[in-house]
Amino acid sequence: MSNVWSSQISFQNGLLNLSGIAAPDLARDFGTPTFFLDESDFRSRAVSWKKALDESFGENAGSVYYAGKAFLCVEVARWVAQSGIGLDVCTGGELAVALAADFPVQKIQVHGNNKSVEEINRGIEVGVGTVVIDSLYEIERVAAAAKKYGKSQAVLLRVTPGIEANTHESIATAHEDVKFGFSIASGAAWGAIQALRVHPEIELRGFHSHIGSQILSTYAFGLAADRLVTLLTKYRDAFGEELPELDLGGGYGIAYLPGDEELTPIEVLPLLFDAVQQSCKKSNLKIPKVSIEPGRAIVGPTMFTLYEVGTVKDVVLESGEVRKYISVDGGMSDNIRPSLYGAEYTAVIANRVSNSELVLSRVVGKHCETGDIVIRDIQLPADIKPGDLLAVPATGAYGRSMASNYNHLPRPPVVAVFEGKARVILRRESYDDLLNLDV
Numbered sequence: 001m002s003n004v005w006s007s008q009i010s011f012q013n014g015l016l017n018l019s020g021i022a023a024p025d026l027a028r029d030f031g032t033p034t035f036f037l038d039e040s041d042f043r044s045r046a047v048s049w050k051k052a053l054d055e056s057f058g059e060n061a062g063s064v065y066y067a068g069k070a071f072l073c074v075e076v077a078r079w080v081a082q083s084g085i086g087l088d089v090c091t092g093g094e095l096a097v098a099l100a101a102d103f104p105v106q107k108i109q110v111h112g113n114n115k116s117v118e119e120i121n122r123g124i125e126v127g128v129g130t131v132v133i134d135s136l137y138e139i140e141r142v143a144a145a146a147k148k149y150g151k152s153q154a155v156l157l158r159v160t161p162g163i164e165a166n167t168h169e170s171i172a173t174a175h176e177d178v179k180f181g182f183s184i185a186s187g188a189a190w191g192a193i194q195a196l197r198v199h200p201e202i203e204l205r206g207f208h209s210h211i212g213s214q215i216l217s218t219y220a221f222g223l224a225a226d227r228l229v230t231l232l233t234k235y236r237d238a239f240g241e242e243l244p245e246l247d248l249g250g251g252y253g254i255a256y257l258p259g260d261e262e263l264t265p266i267e268v269l270p271l272l273f274d275a276v277q278q279s280c281k282k283s284n285l286k287i288p289k290v291s292i293e294p295g296r297a298i299v300g301p302t303m304f305t306l307y308e309v310g311t312v313k314d315v316v317l318e319s320g321e322v323r324k325y326i327s328v329d330g331g332m333s334d335n336i337r338p339s340l341y342g343a344e345y346t347a348v349i350a351n352r353v354s355n356s357e358l359v360l361s362r363v364v365g366k367h368c369e370t371g372d373i374v375i376r377d378i379q380l381p382a383d384i385k386p387g388d389l390l391a392v393p394a395t396g397a398y399g400r401s402m403a404s405n406y407n408h409l410p411r412p413p414v415v416a417v418f419e420g421k422a423r424v425i426l427r428r429e430s431y432d433d434l435l436n437l438d439v
């Protein structure tokens, strides 16, 4: 099951070991539940997306933007900057983290389907490189902000190319019936282009699409690229000039379960280049600079969550089968994805070898909801018991970033481990943190 663990993880005599530190030591020093982040794995993933984009697209390589919503804190924003890639933010809060990390503003791209006037003004005031336009209101707002701060603002127009990528409905964003962007098919995108062109403060650089998340089909990305190139062609034919950029978004799938596939940069980006090149050739269009926005594919595999088992209960099902309910000291507050999207994870006992038989088990949290499930069905050793450590891999994306304080659980920390040293980069919330909000 090595494909679900980050590169610096090994197993020795049943002990999970991250960069030389064994799970029981990590638990003793940092408590549970905790997200442990394999820093060298993060850095090498960030660099490998950039390298593969540069190699596949050559002079047509745009930027890699790390999608900060997958997981962001000040330290991670620094690593992203050090890796030479850009950052995608979609709220004023994410922008504040980037600025606190002294992230190069020119390499920040601002997203969001409902950016507030304040968020737009702040972004343009500090000099973000690109704003991705998502509504007609925003065109006016961006133009007004650019005028106010005496800038010409580079923008992309977010469009929906009408593709249903094969993924869960709440993360499939590019079919037509969605809140994001402008539909190409209905003509909405064309209307927005015309509305953009009347503003001298706005420099339209090209189009953006993000067709969903956890996508494992390169074909879907190629199809999206083709539809965007068709729109670039229509633009050239109407206005006699070519727009220089496309951004094809993120969504590259990772492995969550043993045997799962993932989309690696060296697999997907050459195919993406071929798709863009062929579409451009058809229309006799110059190949635009192409940018991408991986979030999950950079941070997802780099973290695992370490829980401690609290209680274990055998429940007899109607069929007579027994299901072992294993309760851990976190749950839907640190990983909402199973209840939100039916996402699946695996887990191992991280503190010992067990030669016990495997039995039907369900890993659940400590929240007051039946749906508080970390892993719905898994085979785990029958002798699992209170005090055991359970490690759940691939929780780096949309885990801590979607964490809540449900049941007043303090949110877990993120601990980075690098070359045999572990350090907290986002501390655990305390009861004081929670009480601080009560007036």
Ligand SMILES: *Cc1c(COP(=O)(O)O)cnc(C)c1O
Pocket: 067, 069, 070, 088, 111, 210, 212, 213, 214, 249, 250, 251, 252, 293, 294, 295, 296, 297, 397
């Ligand atoms: C969420 C999102 C991403 C990142 O998606 P991943 O599945 O994490 O790669 C990129 N771009 C946009 C616009 C997004 O909304």
